[in-house]
Amino acid sequence: MTCVIVGETDGIAPFQARFPQARHLSATEQPVWHAEPERLWVQSEEQVGTVPFARLVVVGEAALLCAALGCQMGRAGPLTDANHQTSRRGIFFLPGRPDEAAVERIAITIAHDLPPFVEREPPGPVGAVARLEPLAVAMVLGQPETTARDAELLGQVALTGPIAFCAPVKLAALAAIGAERPAPYPIQMDQEGA
Amino acid sequence: MSQDTELIVIGGGLQGLSTAFWAARAGLRVTVVEKSMPGRHASGFSAGGVRTLGRALPEIPLALAALDLWYDLPTLLDDDGGFVPSAQVRIAENDADMRSLRERVAVTDALGWTHEVLLDEAEVKTLLPAVAPHVVGGLVCRRDGFADPMRTTRAFLRAATRAGAVVRVGAGVAGLERVQGGWRVTLEDGSHLGAPRIVNAAGAWGRRIARMVGDDFPLGFNALMMMFTAPLPPFITQVALATGRPLSFKQVASGHVMIGGGPKGVADLDTGLTTLDVTRLAASARTALELFPVLKDVAILHAWAGIEAIMPDEIPVIGRSSRAEGIVHLCGFSGHGFALSPLTGRIAADLVLGRESPYPIEAFSPDRFVPGVDTDRPSGTMLQPAG
Ligand SMILES: Cc1cc2nc3c(=O)[nH]c(=O)nc-3n(C[C@H](O)[C@H](O)[C@H](O)COP(=O)(O)OP(=O)(O)OC[C@H]3O[C@@H](n4cnc5c(N)ncnc54)[C@H](O)[C@@H]3O)c2cc1C
Numbered sequence: 119m120t121c122v123i124v125g126e127t128d129g130i131a132p133f134q135a136r137f138p139q140a141r142h143l144s145a146t147e148q149p150v151w152h153a154e155p156e157r158l159w160v161q162s163e164e165q166v167g168t169v170p171f172a173r174l175v176v177v178g179e180a181a182l183l184c185a186a187l188g189c190q191m192g193r194a195g196p197l198t199d200a201n202h203q204t205s206r207r208g209i210f211f212l213p214g215r216p217d218e219a220a221v222e223r224i225a226i227t228i229a230h231d232l233p234p235f236v237e238r239e240p241p242g243p244v245g246a247v248a249r250l251e252p253l254a255v256a257m258v259l260g261q262p263e264t265t266a267r268d269a270e271l272l273g274q275v276a277l278t279g280p281i282a283f284c285a286p287v288k289l290a291a292l293a294a295i296g297a298e299r300p301a302p303y304p305i306q307m308d309q310e311g312a
Numbered sequence: 313m314s315q316d317t318e319l320i321v322i323g324g325g326l327q328g329l330s331t332a333f334w335a336a337r338a339g340l341r342v343t344v345v346e347k348s349m350p351g352r353h354a355s356g357f358s359a360g361g362v363r364t365l366g367r368a369l370p371e372i373p374l375a376l377a378a379l380d381l382w383y384d385l386p387t388l389l390d391d392d393g394g395f396v397p398s399a400q401v402r403i404a405e406n407d408a409d410m411r412s413l414r415e416r417v418a419v420t421d422a423l424g425w426t427h428e429v430l431l432d433e434a435e436v437k438t439l440l441p442a443v444a445p446h447v448v449g450g451l452v453c454r455r456d457g458f459a460d461p462m463r464t465t466r467a468f469l470r471a472a473t474r475a476g477a478v479v480r481v482g483a484g485v486a487g488l489e490r491v492q493g494g495w496r497v498t499l500e501d502g503s504h505l506g507a508p509r510i511v512n513a514a515g516a517w518g519r520r521i522a523r524m525v526g527d528d529f530p531l532g533f534n535a536l537m538m539m540f541t542a543p544l545p546p547f548i549t550q551v552a553l554a555t556g557r558p559l560s561f562k563q564v565a566s567g568h569v570m571i572g573g574g575p576k577g578v579a580d581l582d583t584g585l586t587t588l589d590v591t592r593l594a595a596s597a598r599t600a601l602e603l604f605p606v607l608k609d610v611a612i613l614h615a616w617a618g619i620e621a622i623m624p625d626e627i628p629v630i631g632r633s634s635r636a637e638g639i640v641h642l643c644g645f646s647g648h649g650f651a652l653s654p655l656t657g658r659i660a661a662d663l664v665l666g667r668e669s670p671y672p673i674e675a676f677s678p679d680r681f682v683p684g685v686d687t688d689r690p691s692g693t694m695l696q697p698a699g
Pocket residue numbers: 322323324325326327328345346347348349350351352353354355356357358359360361362363483484485486513514515516517535536537538616617618619620642643644645646647648649650651652698699
């Protein structure tokens with residue numbers, strides 16, 4: 119079972135002893151720029167690649183990453199239970215540097231594969247959030263990652279679903295894995311009412 | 313049943329709102345029922361390309377007339393939708409591309425259309441100084457441009473409302489039933505609305521609505537994906553399209569570069585959500601980089617996808633139902649209905665008012681897909697990227 123721990127160096131440090139087999143992705147060395155169920159997209163200098171995971175611990179400001187993974191979001195970020203587990207089983211979130219007790223709780227939850235117990239927040243004032251143009255979303259994503267920036271983006275997540283990318287990615291690094299002419303993707307057909 | 317309104321438009325995307333605008337302006341009492349929010353789907357995620365370049369032949373008269381309306385938008389709507397006249401250029405990367413552009417112009421010239429103009433290598437490189445050295449020519453439509461998707465959607469919403477249309481949000485249609493004098497619409501909350509006429513402008517959900525009235529056409533859907541880079545110093549003012557591979561590409565005033573035109577993710581009609589396909593975005597990034605090396609150090613900030621209705625022949629469904637009286641279908645825009653929307657809403661309004669369309673629309677008939685009929689594309693038909 120692949121366990122991956124993501125975050126700023128001092129945020130992930132407390133996990134190193136408790137999860138020696140886990141893969142530790144430091145936000146400065148290998149930033150995660152996109153996430154899909156069971157895999158993260160990271161960037162190295164020349165090209166992008168994926169890191170698979172079965173269990174994931176996210177430490178620090180990573181609201182967009184958790185949203186991309188389908189975790190239930192509150193107004194301030196991902197919703198978690200007492201074990202720091204998000205609504206997605208096996209995905210954990212800690213907003214800041216964890217203490218020993220938090221690390222231990224996560225370790226026990228992973229060891230026993232405990233289900234999440236996240237309580238939904240009452241729906242926020244989505245009606246008050248204006249839908250942004252794609253360009254405006256890009257402009258907000260281009261700003262430094264702060265709680266205020268993420269709150270604005272989470273407003274859009276509530277309106278239209280996850281926002282990509284979690285972090286900027288070099289176009290050339292992405293292009294490096296691109297096929298010249300991928301086979302056309304087929305038209306999807308709707309079976310409802312057929 | 314009593315008629316609450318004279319026309320119910322299903323879908324509050326650009327097509328539905330444009331229809332509501334034109335129909336209300338013509339004096340009809342119009343109600344738009346939108347399952348989510350206006351512009352929630354394709355219209356709000358559009359690349360906003362206003363293109364007459366490379367249109368499927370039956371679309372050319374509509375695209376040209378729609379383009380005139382884009383120039384008139386401030387008069388019509390009190391808002392220009394952010395429309396920027398910029399020209400659109402299709403780039404030939406090799407001799408095969410150039411041959412297909414020449415063939416295209418031969419076809420359009422023969423039909424009397426002169427809006428697409430061939431460019432040789434020197435001309436295309438003068439027009440697009442940042443284009444890659446291997447480019448050998450191009451095709452340009454100088455009056456084309458682009459606009460802002462949400463701004464345009466809101467402009468039509470406001471104008472329709474000013475003209476008297478009522479727009480109900482969070483009002484999904486769950487059923488349609490023929491009753492004396494018209495149609496009874498059942499909404500998802502169980503309430504009902506009645507009207508003699510209905511326009512099906514439900515985008516990728518258009519087939520669901522069609523089936524509710526006993527019609528069917530092979531309307532599928534895809535999640536069309538786009539990207540925006542971080543800002544760069546200005547290097548292109550036109551919208552550029554590739555010829556042999558899908559790409560639409562432009563730089564907006566803020567310096568951000570939009571890349572798209574073909575890559576598809578996965579769409580879910582039931583949740584309304586999309587999943588990006590990173591490997592296909594990568595192919596798009598590669599095409600963009602090969603054509604515009606100036607992108608080599610830029611970062612991508614944003615990628616998104618919108619659910620768009622796609623017909624097998626990539627042209628829309630526009631026309632009256634031949635089975636269900638009072639029903640007009642307006643959907644299936646296949647990645648390029650943003651540009652057409654100022655006009656196609658007007659055509660749909662004409663049809664519900666019992667008028668004939670002043671533009672040829674037979675090719676868009678809801679009945680055109682009869683089993684066994686050959687749907688090969690006519691010569692001169694080009695790859696049409698979203699945008
Ligand atoms: C990423 C992307 C880029 C594009 N780029 C371009 C471009 O550059 N140029 C161009 O010309 N075109 C472009 N297009 C295509 C263009 O945006 C669409 O063709 C156009 O917006 C379609 O408008 P619509 O109103 O038919 O569909 P939509 O905007 O999808 O509206 C349909 C509406 O119907 C509603 N609905 C569905 N079911 C129900 C129901 N049961 N009851 C009530 N309401 C319902 C939906 O919620 C939705 O709001 C692009 C599309 C995408 C996705």
